[in-house]
Amino acid sequence: MAKFKKSPKAYEDSEFLYSSDGRSVRILTEFLQPRSKFRKHKIMDTIVFFGSARLVSKREALKEYNKIKSLNPKSTDNFTGKLREAQRLVNMSRYYEDAVELSRRLTEWSMNLETMANRFIICTGGGPGIMEAANKGAKKAGGYSIGLNISIPYEQFINKYVTPDLSFEFHYFFMRKFWFAYLSKAFIIFPGGFGTMDELFEVITLIQTAKMKKKLAMVIYDKNYWNKIINFDALVEQGMISKSDVKLFSMCSNIDDAYDIIVKHLSRHYAKQKEPDVIEPVLHIK
Numbered sequence: 001m002a003k004f005k006k007s008p009k010a011y012e013d014s015e016f017l018y019s020s021d022g023r024s025v026r027i028l029t030e031f032l033q034p035r036s037k038f039r040k041h042k043i044m045d046t047i048v049f050f051g052s053a054r055l056v057s058k059r060e061a062l063k064e065y066n067k068i069k070s071l072n073p074k075s076t077d078n079f080t081g082k083l084r085e086a087q088r089l090v091n092m093s094r095y096y097e098d099a100v101e102l103s104r105r106l107t108e109w110s111m112n113l114e115t116m117a118n119r120f121i122i123c124t125g126g127g128p129g130i131m132e133a134a135n136k137g138a139k140k141a142g143g144y145s146i147g148l149n150i151s152i153p154y155e156q157f158i159n160k161y162v163t164p165d166l167s168f169e170f171h172y173f174f175m176r177k178f179w180f181a182y183l184s185k186a187f188i189i190f191p192g193g194f195g196t197m198d199e200l201f202e203v204i205t206l207i208q209t210a211k212m213k214k215k216l217a218m219v220i221y222d223k224n225y226w227n228k229i230i231n232f233d234a235l236v237e238q239g240m241i242s243k244s245d246v247k248l249f250s251m252c253s254n255i256d257d258a259y260d261i262i263v264k265h266l267s268r269h270y271a272k273q274k275e276p277d278v279i280e281p282v283l284h285i286k
Helices: 020-040 058-069 079-111 130-140 173-183 194-208 223-229 232-237 243-248 255-269
Strands: 046-050 121-124 145-150 167-170 184-189 217-221 250-252
Touching: 020 167, 020 173, 046 079, 046 130, 046 194, 058 079, 079 121, 079 130, 079 255, 121 130, 130 145, 145 173, 167 173, 173 184, 173 194, 184 194, 184 255, 194 217, 194 243, 217 223, 217 255, 223 250, 232 243, 250 255
Parallel strands: 046 121, 046 184, 121 145, 145 167, 184 217, 217 250
Antiparallel strands: none
16 A cells, blocks of 8 residues: 655645745744744843944954055055045944944943843844944943844845844844834934935834834934935925924934933933833833
């Protein structure tokens, strides 16, 4: 009598799970897995750092600059251009260092709160650049930090400063953005490109349209950089946004101001709130 091969259970059927029909299951796992880990670590809320993946530390930038400067200009293709680019990275590296320091200070502040939960944990996209800097600052302070990584062809890899059990790998951008927004009580937007602007405008739109009703501190860092990139005043002048819309965020250019804005906001609205017996990552979201 012929033996028939036993069919796998649905949740063990990789052909189905990776098919278009299994997409809803895959999406659901990207909601449930982070939720489970946040609950395990009693993470109640976050401070999110956005910014370029292309910036490096001052040490790295100077190393590259000195390497190029030591080359023979006559035998190096486009020596002037390469040196200019290396100098730009050195100049921009201050944002990396600022992100490290701001994250460290915010983590130290949150760790000194009287709480049974883990409050205002640093959260980033988990990759290099500003993301790495913020995770690094949290680790220097001895605190947890979250990395919500995304699978894309280049640039993005999980940095070594993310708390290992709070490192996530997303396929879907919208689920990653959901977790950025869901736990956040503050956003800090450092210099960046398309990805950073996408995240910035998505959050502003959620607030503007009252889809995100919680009191959210939104700090754009640094004022000089972002005023060159986005002309908010022109948007008001052309009637594309209201004058009140520019009050949805604060702009600043130094660590002290950013720290003060965020800590005052969190202390006023969230730090002293009563905590439940069971910490859930879905708390206090309207």
